[in-house]
Amino acid sequence: MNNFHLKNYIQERKQMIDEHLDSLLPEPGGPSGKVVEAMRYSLSAGGKRVRPILMMAACEAVGGDFNKIMPAACAMECVHTYSLIHDDLPAMDDDDLRRGKPTCHKVFGEAIAILAGDALLTYAFELMTHPELLRAVNGDLVNEAISIFAKAAGVSGMVGGQTADILFEGKDVDGDTLAYIHGHKTGALIRASVEMGALLGGGKEAQVESLSRFGTALGLAFQVVDDLLDVIGDEKKLGKPVGSDERNKKATYPALFGIEETKKRAQDLKNNALDALVSFGAEADPLRAIAIYVVERDR
Amino acid sequence: MNNFHLKNYIQERKQMIDEHLDSLLPEPGGPSGKVVEAMRYSLSAGGKRVRPILMMAACEAVGGDFNKIMPAACAMECVHTYSLIHDDLPAMDDDDLRRGKPTCHKVFGEAIAILAGDALLTYAFELMTHPELLRAVNGDLVNEAISIFAKAAGVSGMVGGQTADILFEGKDVDGDTLAYIHGHKTGALIRASVEMGALLGGGKEAQVESLSRFGTALGLAFQVVDDLLDVIGDEKKLGKPVGSDERNKKATYPALFGIEETKKRAQDLKNNALDALVSFGAEADPLRAIAIYVVERDR
Numbered sequence: 001m002n003n004f005h006l007k008n009y010i011q012e013r014k015q016m017i018d019e020h021l022d023s024l025l026p027e028p029g030g031p032s033g034k035v036v037e038a039m040r041y042s043l044s045a046g047g048k049r050v051r052p053i054l055m056m057a058a059c060e061a062v063g064g065d066f067n068k069i070m071p072a073a074c075a076m077e078c079v080h081t082y083s084l085i086h087d088d089l090p091a092m093d094d095d096d097l098r099r100g101k102p103t104c105h106k107v108f109g110e111a112i113a114i115l116a117g118d119a120l121l122t123y124a125f126e127l128m129t130h131p132e133l134l135r136a137v138n139g140d141l142v143n144e145a146i147s148i149f150a151k152a153a154g155v156s157g158m159v160g161g162q163t164a165d166i167l168f169e170g171k172d173v174d175g176d177t178l179a180y181i182h183g184h185k186t187g188a189l190i191r192a193s194v195e196m197g198a199l200l201g202g203g204k205e206a207q208v209e210s211l212s213r214f215g216t217a218l219g220l221a222f223q224v225v226d227d228l229l230d231v232i233g234d235e236k237k238l239g240k241p242v243g244s245d246e247r248n249k250k251a252t253y254p255a256l257f258g259i260e261e262t263k264k265r266a267q268d269l270k271n272n273a274l275d276a277l278v279s280f281g282a283e284a285d286p287l288r289a290i291a292i293y294v295v296e297r298d299r
Numbered sequence: 300m301n302n303f304h305l306k307n308y309i310q311e312r313k314q315m316i317d318e319h320l321d322s323l324l325p326e327p328g329g330p331s332g333k334v335v336e337a338m339r340y341s342l343s344a345g346g347k348r349v350r351p352i353l354m355m356a357a358c359e360a361v362g363g364d365f366n367k368i369m370p371a372a373c374a375m376e377c378v379h380t381y382s383l384i385h386d387d388l389p390a391m392d393d394d395d396l397r398r399g400k401p402t403c404h405k406v407f408g409e410a411i412a413i414l415a416g417d418a419l420l421t422y423a424f425e426l427m428t429h430p431e432l433l434r435a436v437n438g439d440l441v442n443e444a445i446s447i448f449a450k451a452a453g454v455s456g457m458v459g460g461q462t463a464d465i466l467f468e469g470k471d472v473d474g475d476t477l478a479y480i481h482g483h484k485t486g487a488l489i490r491a492s493v494e495m496g497a498l499l500g501g502g503k504e505a506q507v508e509s510l511s512r513f514g515t516a517l518g519l520a521f522q523v524v525d526d527l528l529d530v531i532g533d534e535k536k537l538g539k540p541v542g543s544d545e546r547n548k549k550a551t552y553p554a555l556f557g558i559e560e561t562k563k564r565a566q567d568l569k570n571n572a573l574d575a576l577v578s579f580g581a582e583a584d585p586l587r588a589i590a591i592y593v594v595e596r597d598r
Contacts, residue, residue, distance in 0.1 A: 109390075125424045154421035163411065
């Protein structure tokens with residue numbers, strides 16, 4: 001694992017995903033071309049591709065060939081992107097910028113942004129039944145992956161977390177509610193990415209279970225560290241102002257438990273994630289490196 | 300067919316769908332309960348259940364047992380309902396009332412309405428992989444049905460039609476564009492309902508093809524007659540004011556081709572729909588009765 005270069009690995013994977021997204025998405029043009037432009041605009045707005053990279057890495061960890069599941073990896077990025085477009089809308093978080101670029105509704109207007117989000121979410125399920133994927137993977141496994149995906153994205157997952165986040169804004173939030181919001185809003189899709197990769201890669205039940213535990217810990221770690229960086233991070237490295245959670249009266253781990261306790265929590269989650277991988281060999285090194293990076297990062 | 304009572308038939312089917320929707324949807328409660336309330340509010344706001352009834356009827360027409368595909372029928376109604384919630388939003392058609400009741404965003408606010416739409420769309424795909432459906436139908440057929448569903452709902456179907464409808468509002472629209480808007484905005488889901496019912500019911504390829512032609516004709520007929528009733532309909536029977544298309548400068552068949560030509564077009568489409576069913580026996584009588592009703596209705 002010492003010789004594993006995470007930066008190169010992520011760069012390579014990101015490029016593969018970007019190429020597949022470009023070739024798998026519909027082309028603009030025709031009476032509905034505007035919404036395709038909006039879909040492509042937001043998809044190419046500098047996302048880090050964390051979720052599809054995790055799906056590909058989990059597929060490899062169980063000995064699968066990630067090249068065969070690229071439509072599913074792209075589907076995951078479509079759902080993540082739709083959630084950002086809708087979260088940024090004036091009726092939701094009302095954000096004008098996302099990763100330094102104008103948000104979808106700022107460029108295309110609210111109506112097209114709502115439709116582009118709807119279209120990306122729907123397209124994800126079109127991609128989950130893409131002929132390429134159905135040729136490579138048993139139909140029952142694809143059904144199971146779709147079920148995991150829909151549950152993680154919907155009201156019992158991400159949408160549920162976003163709902164709670166909005167309803168509790170500015171209110172006092174206890175540890176349980178905070179865990180619910182984070183576990184659902186961010187955690188559900190991250191765990192689903194890992195589970196789907198393991199499942200579609202042909203993982204055995206015990207492997208999928210271990211990777212599911214890995215995904216749960218990683219998803220929480222991701223959010224805990226995000227909260228932490230918003231308090232103790234370096235604005236220059238982060239490329240965005242810190243302290244926004246406090247200004248927006250968002251419930252966070254540091255606000256609820258203090259900085260030291262939150263740091264400890266992040267380390268514990270990293271260890272939980274790594275523990276879930278003990279039965280895996282070197283094929284899981286990318287997942288290990290990602291877990292360490294997520295917690296040790298300074299941006 | 301003379302003894303077929305469409306009114307009773309529709310009433311019975313509607314009740315079955317309503318009961319299944321109630322039992323298959325999540326229960327309100329918990330931190331995200333508000334969005335479940337909003338989903339249930341819009342689902343129970345008096346929809347006619349046209350699409351799920353068509354899916355069940357198509358399933359029967361090929362000799363299938365519609366009881367086995369109820370999760371798919373409910374999934375179709377979820378997608379239809381999500382599309383109404385999002386279409387009614389201030390950034391889209393900005394409607395305060397839908398079937399005489401306040402629209403979702405009027406009751407729950409815009410943020411929850413957007414999320415309720417997202418949740419219903421996502422839940423549709425959760426229902427498409429419901430254990431009940433997967434036990435009854437071969438997994439490959441389910442994947443095929445999901446593919447048809449996602450294409451019909453997404454940017455190459457309903458979302459594409461809605462996009463064009465918004466972009467062309469108030470502009471001169473030719474016959475081709477009008478056919479695109481209607482064929483996609485309303486037609487795609489109606490055709491998909493029939494195709495999915497036939498496919499999940501175990502229909503042979505030729506049967507699915509015939510029913511697909513039926514669905515295409517029916518979907519267009521539905522919209523042509525809607526346009527017509529907005530010009531020559533009786534406000535009392537319709538339960539809504541007529542002339543709204545002209546006031547909203549919406550492109551319609553009567554505006555483009557005149558009333559007589561539009562009436563003729565509706566009759567032609569009815570005949571096309573009935574022609575597509577010639578190879579079917581009495582099992583297709585409900586579909587025949589629906590096609591006749593759609594064109595002859597006065598509301």
